[in-house]
Amino acid sequence: MAATNGELARYLELTPKSKARWQEATEYLPGGDSRNSIFWDPYPIFVTSASGCHITDADGVDRLDFINTMTTLILGHANQPVMEAVKEQLDRGAVYNAPNEHQTRLAKLLCDRIPSFDLVRFTNSGTEATLNTIRAARAFTGKNKFAKVEGGYHGTHDAVTVSVRVDVKKAGEAQQPKAVAASEGLADGILDQVVVIPFNDIANARRILEDNKDQLAAVIVEPVMGSVGMIPGTAEFLTMLREFTEENGIVLIFDEVISFRVAPGGSQQYYGITPDLTSLGKIIGGGFAVGAFGGRQDIMELYDPTKGPKVSHAGTFNANPVTMVAGAVTLEHLTPDVYRDLAELTELLRQGIRRVCSDLEVPVQVTGLGSLFGIHFTGQPIVNYRDIAAEDAALRGQVFLGLMNEGILMASNLVGGLSTALGEEEVNTFVGALQTILERQR
Numbered sequence: 001m002a003a004t005n006g007e008l009a010r011y012l013e014l015t016p017k018s019k020a021r022w023q024e025a026t027e028y029l030p031g032g033d034s035r036n037s038i039f040w041d042p043y044p045i046f047v048t049s050a051s052g053c054h055i056t057d058a059d060g061v062d063r064l065d066f067i068n069t070m071t072t073l074i075l076g077h078a079n080q081p082v083m084e085a086v087k088e089q090l091d092r093g094a095v096y097n098a099p100n101e102h103q104t105r106l107a108k109l110l111c112d113r114i115p116s117f118d119l120v121r122f123t124n125s126g127t128e129a130t131l132n133t134i135r136a137a138r139a140f141t142g143k144n145k146f147a148k149v150e151g152g153y154h155g156t157h158d159a160v161t162v163s164v165r166v167d168v169k170k171a172g173e174a175q176q177p178k179a180v181a182a183s184e185g186l187a188d189g190i191l192d193q194v195v196v197i198p199f200n201d202i203a204n205a206r207r208i209l210e211d212n213k214d215q216l217a218a219v220i221v222e223p224v225m226g227s228v229g230m231i232p233g234t235a236e237f238l239t240m241l242r243e244f245t246e247e248n249g250i251v252l253i254f255d256e257v258i259s260f261r262v263a264p265g266g267s268q269q270y271y272g273i274t275p276d277l278t279s280l281g282k283i284i285g286g287g288f289a290v291g292a293f294g295g296r297q298d299i300m301e302l303y304d305p306t307k308g309p310k311v312s313h314a315g316t317f318n319a320n321p322v323t324m325v326a327g328a329v330t331l332e333h334l335t336p337d338v339y340r341d342l343a344e345l346t347e348l349l350r351q352g353i354r355r356v357c358s359d360l361e362v363p364v365q366v367t368g369l370g371s372l373f374g375i376h377f378t379g380q381p382i383v384n385y386r387d388i389a390a391e392d393a394a395l396r397g398q399v400f401l402g403l404m405n406e407g408i409l410m411a412s413n414l415v416g417g418l419s420t421a422l423g424e425e426e427v428n429t430f431v432g433a434l435q436t437i438l439e440r441q442r
């Protein structure tokens, strides 16, 4: 299949105002933005408004949103009950130098839903949440190293900026991945603190953990590897991690910043596996900046100011009432029926993508769980990061721009997360658009 520049030419034609705005932005912001994960070649669109499942750019192009701000907006854009609650709160002030009761409301919702949550604390991002889970694990165990999965993304703090989207040529054998810095500028010694394990490879991951067990404070894992490709962990792999950490006094951390949207109690409820600590973000803030971490009472108590605290934790905007009320209203809306409907709709989409690709003889793997999905152009099953690194990146780039041209927004690596604002009609539009794009590639 020949990759052409046809999609690029059409994209340039459709987005002149976005291009001008981006060029102006580059005069003040390196790369024109503050979030590298939403940059794509040749430049991103500038969004002027969004409502429900629709997102409109500076050129007036309307697109269906299948990424929902990297899976955050599970109820879609500008959801009315969420916006009304936020507006009501804004009239009472945006942030106080004292606790507010919306925080307790959201904390209760989370503790009631998540099997592993005795106690929870809020932050402003998933990054701060994973930072705190690892810090708490170190404080609790008195050990320093932690293990993470190759390809696993846990935010932008130094400790986890290791072996994310690695160049596999520099990352050693798949069975024994090397820790590789994912950015310049990390503090000295960071790589020595991180033990990297292959995802869904029970024997090799267990062997590596065994070799390091006496130094490990924690194992952190996304039960569904999210931003890198929406790859579900196997129940056997996650169970091995639970058993191994339990046997060896190591804290098991589930990073559910993305995978929490799989079930009312997160993917830990779906898999029936209870971690010691969990990090959250995205959907629990209803579209506002958020993170949270929670879990076992004896670990979370390290944060209790009436008992020390042993672990320091502050943040001017932590648990601000605007985020807390938006999150609470969002979770209250998310009944088991809503999860079921979203999962069914997403399965319809996965089947449609597979059908179109099969008809056109394009090798594809469609991954995901619940309302999460990822499209991978390869004939090989997608089990871990190395499989993603081997897929057809040129076709992926063409399909991403093609979807933009056909009125569909996804992440540029073709992962997505549905919202309740989408329905069968929009799913059919997506599948039809994909068919048109793949036919143009022939």
Ligand SMILES: Cc1ncc(COP(=O)(O)O)c(C=O)c1O
Pocket (backbone or CB within 6 Å): 070, 124, 125, 126, 127, 128, 130, 153, 154, 155, 156, 222, 226, 227, 255, 256, 257, 258, 281, 282, 290, 291
């Ligand atoms: C699994 C996971 N952990 C942590 C983070 C970091 O969250 P934030 O971007 O809110 O800092 C992300 C962000 O995409 C994520 O997907």
